[in-house]
Amino acid sequence: MTTISFRTIPFLIACAISLPPASPVELAGEQDGVYERAAYRVTGDIVVREGRTLSFAPGSVVRFEPYTAVVVRGTLACAGELTAPIILTSVKDAPSVQIADSAAGPFDWNGVRIEAAGRAELSFVKIAFSTYGLDVDSAGSAALEGVVFAKNGRSNLVAGGEIVAVDDAVPFSFAHPEAPRPGPAASDPAIPPAGPVSDGPAKRNWKLPLRIGFCAVAVAGAGMWAGFHYRALDRQESYESAPYPRADEYREERDRAVVDRTVGAILCGAGCVGLGLTFMF
Numbered sequence: 484m485t486t487i488s489f490r491t492i493p494f495l496i497a498c499a500i501s502l503p504p505a506s507p508v509e510l511a512g513e514q515d516g517v518y519e520r521a522a523y524r525v526t527g528d529i530v531v532r533e534g535r536t537l538s539f540a541p542g543s544v545v546r547f548e549p550y551t552a553v554v555v556r557g558t559l560a561c562a563g564e565l566t567a568p569i570i571l572t573s574v575k576d577a578p579s580v581q582i583a584d585s586a587a588g589p590f591d592w593n594g595v596r597i598e599a600a601g602r603a604e605l606s607f608v609k610i611a612f613s614t615y616g617l618d619v620d621s622a623g624s625a626a627l628e629g630v631v632f633a634k635n636g637r638s639n640l641v642a643g644g645e646i647v648a649v650d651d652a653v654p655f656s657f658a659h660p661e662a663p664r665p666g667p668a669a670s671d672p673a674i675p676p677a678g679p680v681s682d683g684p685a686k687r688n689w690k691l692p693l694r695i696g697f698c699a700v701a702v703a704g705a706g707m708w709a710g711f712h713y714r715a716l717d718r719q720e721s722y723e724s725a726p727y728p729r730a731d732e733y734r735e736e737r738d739r740a741v742v743d744r745t746v747g748a749i750l751c752g753a754g755c756v757g758l759g760l761t762f763m764f
Contacts, residue, residue, distance in 0.1 A: 506545065515557070519544065521565075525592075531557040533600055541607070542567035546574040552593035555601040555623075563607030568631070571595065573612035587612045589636035597623035605630050616640050616649075619659050626659040690761045697761065700755025706735060707747030715740035 501616040504519035511527030515535035528551055531537045535557040539545060553559065553571075561723040573591035589610075592753040594613035597603050599622035606628040610616050616635040619625045621643035632639035632649050641661045649655050720729050736744040 492758040498610070510545075511551075522546070524548070525551045525553075528553060529553045530556045531559060531601070533557050536560050539569050540571060544570045544572070546572055546576060547592035547613070548574045549592060553595040555595065555597045555603060556599075557596065558602045558604065559595065559597070560604040561606070561608050565607060568607045568609050569605075570609045570615075571611070572609070576612060587634075589634050594635070596620075597625060598709060603627070610635065610639075619643065621669045623659070625657065627655060629656065631655070650679045651673075678726055694758055694761050697754045697757035699754070701751050701758065704747045704750025704752070704754055706742050708751060709747075711740045711744035711747060715744055 507522040510523050510525050510529055511533075512531050513532055514753035515531060515537050517538045518540065522543045522602045523539075523543065523762045525545060525547040527548075529537070532555070533556045536559075537555075537557070538756045541562065555566040561569045575591055576587040587613060591612040592614070593616040595603065595610065596615075597617070597619040599620050601620065601623045602616065603619065603623075603625040605617075605626070608627075609628075609631040611631075611633040612635065614636045614745040616632050616636075616639040617625065617627075617630075624640070631652060631654055634652050636749040639651070640647040640655070640657065642657075646659070715737050717731050718740055721738055722733035725733050
């Protein structure tokens with residue numbers, strides 16, 4: 484009989500707790516890189532291309548809409564933590580005003596499929612309410628440490644076409660094509676991932692502060708241009724009507740305003756260009 488150590492209790496408790504309600508980040512199609520801790524909603528199949536790596540940060544909750552799945556032809560490398568597991572579950576696995584029936588159940592989404600040449604490197608991850616849980620192709624590979632399966636429909640784990648017996652809600656360790664070794668989570672709560680976390684570009688929300696900064700520069704530059712533009716016009720009128728030597732003072736002030744106006748235009752243009760670049764890359 485499989486036993487559960489006291490070390491795994493915080494992990495099991497954390498698996499039962501989702502992130503607080505927030506606007507989820509929607510995902511679909513080809514994905515790769517490192518995704519920061521957040522709530523995600525999968526609206527279409529996620530595909531990890533060959534040679535690419537997809538990873539979610541500890542504490543992330545990824546909720547899948549019906550008939551969606553993760554199809555891995557590259558690497559799915561997710562390293563959760565004892566108190567911050569990575570949860571892959573049904574979109575119904577949380578109260579939501581957008582979903583009439585909020586009770587999750589088996590077969591809610593398809594599961595995680597590791598195809599030929601694909602690889603899964605998972606630690607402290609929970610997979611729940613899917614159809615087949617984790618399905619590893621005979622030519623694929625997987626390394627699991629302390630992975631929890633819960634209430635999946637057809638199976639929790641399939642390796643090379645064969646269903647592997649896995650108890651619900653019990654941390655499970657496994658290696659394919661080697662023999663499975665069921666048991667509690669690794670004794671070290673800070674277990675690292677089995678390989679590189681990501682080969683792709685980090686997809687954190689680093690663009691948001693950049694966009695805010697560039698917007699601020701553009702607005703400040705536009706304000707600077709407008710202010711000194713009117714100042715230059717005012718000093719030009721004063722210069723044309725003032726007697727000497729007062730006219731020379733107005734001329735110098737006009738010239739300084741023209742220079743400052745030019746600086747404002749440059750700042751505004753740089754901010755606009757920078758903002759545009761954040762949407763291109």
